[in-house]
Amino acid sequence: MLVRIVIGMSATGLALAVAGHRFWHISRLVRSGRPAPERLKNLGARAEAELVEVGGQRKLLRWTVPGLAHAFTFWGFTILLFTIIEAYGDLFDKRFAIWGFGHNPVLGFIEDFFMVAVLAALVVFSVIRIKNAPARRERASRFYGSHTDAAWITLGLIALVMITLLLYRAAQTNTGDFPYTWWAFASHAIGKALHPLGAGVNSDLETIFVILNIGVIVGFLVFVSYSKHLHISTAPLNVALSRRPIALGALDKTPDMDMENVSEDTVFGAGLIEHFTQKQMLDFVTCTECGRCQSVCPAWNTGKPLSPKLVIMGLRDNMFSQASRLLGRDGSESEEPETLVPHTIEPDVLWSCVTCGACVQECPVDIEHVDAIVDMRRYEVLMESRFPSEAGLMLRNIENQGDPWGLGSSKRTEWTESLDFDVPVVTDAIPDDVEYLYWVGCAGALDERARKGVQATARMLHRAGVTFAILGPKESCTGDPARRLGNEYLYQEQTKANVETLNGVGAKKIIATCPHCFNSIKNEYPALGGHFEVIHHSQLLEHLISAGRLSPGRGYQGTVTYHDPCYLGRHNRVFDQPRSVIDAIPGARQVEMRRCRERSFCCGAGGARMWMEETIGKRINMERTDEAFTTGADVVSTACPYCMIMLDDAVRANAKEEEVRVLDLSQLVEESLSNPAT
Ligand code: SF4
Numbered sequence: 001m002l003v004r005i006v007i008g009m010s011a012t013g014l015a016l017a018v019a020g021h022r023f024w025h026i027s028r029l030v031r032s033g034r035p036a037p038e039r040l041k042n043l044g045a046r047a048e049a050e051l052v053e054v055g056g057q058r059k060l061l062r063w064t065v066p067g068l069a070h071a072f073t074f075w076g077f078t079i080l081l082f083t084i085i086e087a088y089g090d091l092f093d094k095r096f097a098i099w100g101f102g103h104n105p106v107l108g109f110i111e112d113f114f115m116v117a118v119l120a121a122l123v124v125f126s127v128i129r130i131k132n133a134p135a136r137r138e139r140a141s142r143f144y145g146s147h148t149d150a151a152w153i154t155l156g157l158i159a160l161v162m163i164t165l166l167l168y169r170a171a172q173t174n175t176g177d178f179p180y181t182w183w184a185f186a187s188h189a190i191g192k193a194l195h196p197l198g199a200g201v202n203s204d205l206e207t208i209f210v211i212l213n214i215g216v217i218v219g220f221l222v223f224v225s226y227s228k229h230l231h232i233s234t235a236p237l238n239v240a241l242s243r244r245p246i247a248l249g250a251l252d253k254t255p256d257m258d259m260e261n262v263s264e265d266t267v268f269g270a271g272l273i274e275h276f277t278q279k280q281m282l283d284f285v286t287c288t289e290c291g292r293c294q295s296v297c298p299a300w301n302t303g304k305p306l307s308p309k310l311v312i313m314g315l316r317d318n319m320f321s322q323a324s325r326l327l328g329r330d331g332s333e334s335e336e337p338e339t340l341v342p343h344t345i346e347p348d349v350l351w352s353c354v355t356c357g358a359c360v361q362e363c364p365v366d367i368e369h370v371d372a373i374v375d376m377r378r379y380e381v382l383m384e385s386r387f388p389s390e391a392g393l394m395l396r397n398i399e400n401q402g403d404p405w406g407l408g409s410s411k412r413t414e415w416t417e418s419l420d421f422d423v424p425v426v427t428d429a430i431p432d433d434v435e436y437l438y439w440v441g442c443a444g445a446l447d448e449r450a451r452k453g454v455q456a457t458a459r460m461l462h463r464a465g466v467t468f469a470i471l472g473p474k475e476s477c478t479g480d481p482a483r484r485l486g487n488e489y490l491y492q493e494q495t496k497a498n499v500e501t502l503n504g505v506g507a508k509k510i511i512a513t514c515p516h517c518f519n520s521i522k523n524e525y526p527a528l529g530g531h532f533e534v535i536h537h538s539q540l541l542e543h544l545i546s547a548g549r550l551s552p553g554r555g556y557q558g559t560v561t562y563h564d565p566c567y568l569g570r571h572n573r574v575f576d577q578p579r580s581v582i583d584a585i586p587g588a589r590q591v592e593m594r595r596c597r598e599r600s601f602c603c604g605a606g607g608a609r610m611w612m613e614e615t616i617g618k619r620i621n622m623e624r625t626d627e628a629f630t631t632g633a634d635v636v637s638t639a640c641p642y643c644m645i646m647l648d649d650a651v652r653a654n655a656k657e658e659e660v661r662v663l664d665l666s667q668l669v670e671e672s673l674s675n676p677a678t
């Protein structure tokens, strides 16, 4: 007995010292980031996330087979905490029972069930990894760039935990020390196989395997603390501290851009690792390298150098390589800080992001890639003045003319000229008999193709009796492209001016056609004093149709595939209403693309990419339209002027404009009305 105690507790003490030192080191690194006190608010939602995301394994279960395997491993480890306590108790007292649980046969059954389930899950993981092994060096593999060897060690260690546990319990069934009845089915079954060895050998086996079990567990603890499997300990915390319900929609931080508060120590964005927040530092050490984000990234999938996984891994490596400096160790003052761009993150990586949010949506441990990428862009733009030259023209146009193309405010009402009714242009205040302010957006007002969608929307609203007015020349860019590019200063200048205009005319209810404007005004303007009720035109169309104020006709007959704009779908969860509008058109048959709804694939225009050259890899809009073509649809419908332009460009580049049309939802509804339903 004494030998068991000495060996078991010595191994435990040693492992706790090594792992504890490592965890302390990592916690100090994480805490070297900027404080993020807002992440400690809203505790109810955080507790719910813990239950649903961690306990329920919600995101992981979206990928059925690996999700189930992971869920059983996670639940198994949670349940098997009981067996760990029992193993330590057994070192001291062979009749040990956990207080409050005793030796209830149900506990024995659950423990055995999860031992078997975890072993089965390990087989599934192994098959997945073996199947992926030849391909893992290819970009198409989600494991490309991951440390896959460490994953095998982890699988091996988990298997050893289970096997030693089963063997020690099985041996106990033959020594009379096993406290559970036949409900502990696996232990008893293996115990039968060991029975012929006799009581003496089984007694030795019991001692050997309980010590081995404890040894493997504490060895696993040490291994975890030094490997990517650190996520086992950090993921629950990372999920609890993540933005709820998801880190999409508004960007995380709205920095104070008041130039009166700027000193020479002020840093905008993230240029060094310590400029990130503590939550972001926690993100970096939590990445499991599973590659789910990489597998859905439109930039990566079209041959660009950006992989959200490799970005997070690179930032983690930067953090560890800068540890001495971050922790202020002796002599580290003289160390040169390693700037993030270009040392860790190549400029082409940084500027390839379309901020579509697919990575954030997919990440099982709630890592917030988009915020980190925009933080690095902010530093590049505001502190270093480094950004793609084409984007510079867009910024100057917004600054000088109020729109990214530099066409000027005088053209903002041209789209109304072909309408057969008047659209009131607000000069002082929105008239009392006008319900909505229609925020047209720069593309909708100024681009020929996007205008068609805006004109159709206006006609549909007019037909349904919706009263609306526009700001005309008073409308200016929301600032979204400037913000996603990293020019927070210009974004805030635009926002403040727009909020003043909107408040000045008494705007309360706003219709937006552009999902980028919709997202900015709805989710980001409140931080700078703009509080409005914002509805996207697809939502309003759905409402008008379901209320019987607009009845689609039979003028359109064909097959439609709907492309979810990222900033309407993933960023704002508007998936159903646009589809309901199409379903309400009697002659429209709706087919889905392979990647749809929350897994939709970007058109390539977000994140200010609309104004940057796309010279690396396949064009994202071409990839998306190729997917649309495979559905056989004759109409690709969408609800975003950017998507309209990008998809239409790609259809024309494929010389398919005779076969496939790109139409806004409003245009589709309007076309259906050319033959009213009887
Ligand atoms: S936001 Fe989109 S483009 Fe950017 S890294 Fe994530 S998945 Fe890739």
Ligand code: SF4
Binding pocket: 286, 287, 288, 289, 290, 291, 292, 293, 294, 308, 309, 312, 362, 363, 364, 365, 366, 367
């Ligand atoms: S960032 Fe998230 S999704 Fe991407 S590899 Fe890491 S854990 Fe997986």
